[in-house]
Amino acid sequence: MKIFFKILMKIVCIFLLTTQALCNNIYKEEFEYLKNCDPYKKLFSEDLNPTLRDIQSEVLNFKNLTSSQKSMYTMLLDFGSILVTPENMPQLHRVIDAMSKDAEIVTPAVFITIPKWSFGAMVTNFFTNPGIIVVGQKLLLETTDAELEAVVAHEIGHMKYNHVYKKTALYAGLCGLCGVSGLLLGYLNIKFFANLTEYHPALLITLGVAEGAVILAPAISYLAPWLINKKMEDAANEFADKILNKGDGLKSFFETQQNRDFKEDSDFYQTYALIKKSKDMLSPSDYTDLLTRYKKAEFLHKTKRTESDLNPHTICS
Numbered sequence: 001m002k003i004f005f006k007i008l009m010k011i012v013c014i015f016l017l018t019t020q021a022l023c024n025n026i027y028k029e030e031f032e033y034l035k036n037c038d039p040y041k042k043l044f045s046e047d048l049n050p051t052l053r054d055i056q057s058e059v060l061n062f063k064n065l066t067s068s069q070k071s072m073y074t075m076l077l078d079f080g081s082i083l084v085t086p087e088n089m090p091q092l093h094r095v096i097d098a099m100s101k102d103a104e105i106v107t108p109a110v111f112i113t114i115p116k117w118s119f120g121a122m123v124t125n126f127f128t129n130p131g132i133i134v135v136g137q138k139l140l141l142e143t144t145d146a147e148l149e150a151v152v153a154h155e156i157g158h159m160k161y162n163h164v165y166k167k168t169a170l171y172a173g174l175c176g177l178c179g180v181s182g183l184l185l186g187y188l189n190i191k192f193f194a195n196l197t198e199y200h201p202a203l204l205i206t207l208g209v210a211e212g213a214v215i216l217a218p219a220i221s222y223l224a225p226w227l228i229n230k231k232m233e234d235a236a237n238e239f240a241d242k243i244l245n246k247g248d249g250l251k252s253f254f255e256t257q258q259n260r261d262f263k264e265d266s267d268f269y270q271t272y273a274l275i276k277k278s279k280d281m282l283s284p285s286d287y288t289d290l291l292t293r294y295k296k297a298e299f300l301h302k303t304k305r306t307e308s309d310l311n312p313h314t315i316c317s
């Protein structure tokens, strides 16, 4: 009886997976069915121990990964994720494969996170061949097929332009700048300040420049990646639009993203109003505690919001 039931479930799952093409939101439904079929079903159980979830997802994913992908997976994805394959999400895999061919890159490994928390995506091909794209489950569930394709196309753009290597080189250069300016300042202080009673103008200028570099280095370290990041995000968007023809999906994705931001703003207003309205029902210490926690959350939200307002076309989390 048990075997019969298992076979029946298998047939139902195969039938559901092969009839996705008839539905709207194909990828979302493909994923929803995957979540309810063996061997993936257990991974989405809330009762499963997180370490066991991680181990089980590695067992399922590793057979399809290269050794460099496995190393990167272990570093980045220890919360559990599902690798998109021709068997478990055939429609999405087919589109990813086609876009990769158009972009003239080797088809990357695309993962959907098991936790729902991320409405974003990320990419790496840093010493990883082929590269890896990670899509937050929340993003997959809250976007249309065209928007999801545009997000993956954007990440393929980053891969095509080797943005991860360029960004790493920039960070390394900036760290070097901070280190060298610090060392220079220390050297000049030891060499000249200790024994001099009169300062030569050239020495003062040199010290001024070195100190300026030390002061400016953190500001440059912050601003340069931000500026370069904006440039890379724009380039990846352009690639998705012009080369992979996902301009409509991109436009729609940014509208969805903006609506989410407005919704979050409104949740903040509503929570603040609730605390204020409930002041008389709360003890003074509870009221102060809740208001303080709200203000901290609001500060973090506003910082994030300012960043997204300054660079509204960012996809990568």
Ligand SMILES: [Zn+2]
Residues within 6 Å of the ligand: 154, 155, 158, 232, 233, 236, 314, 315, 316
């Ligand atoms: Zn990006």
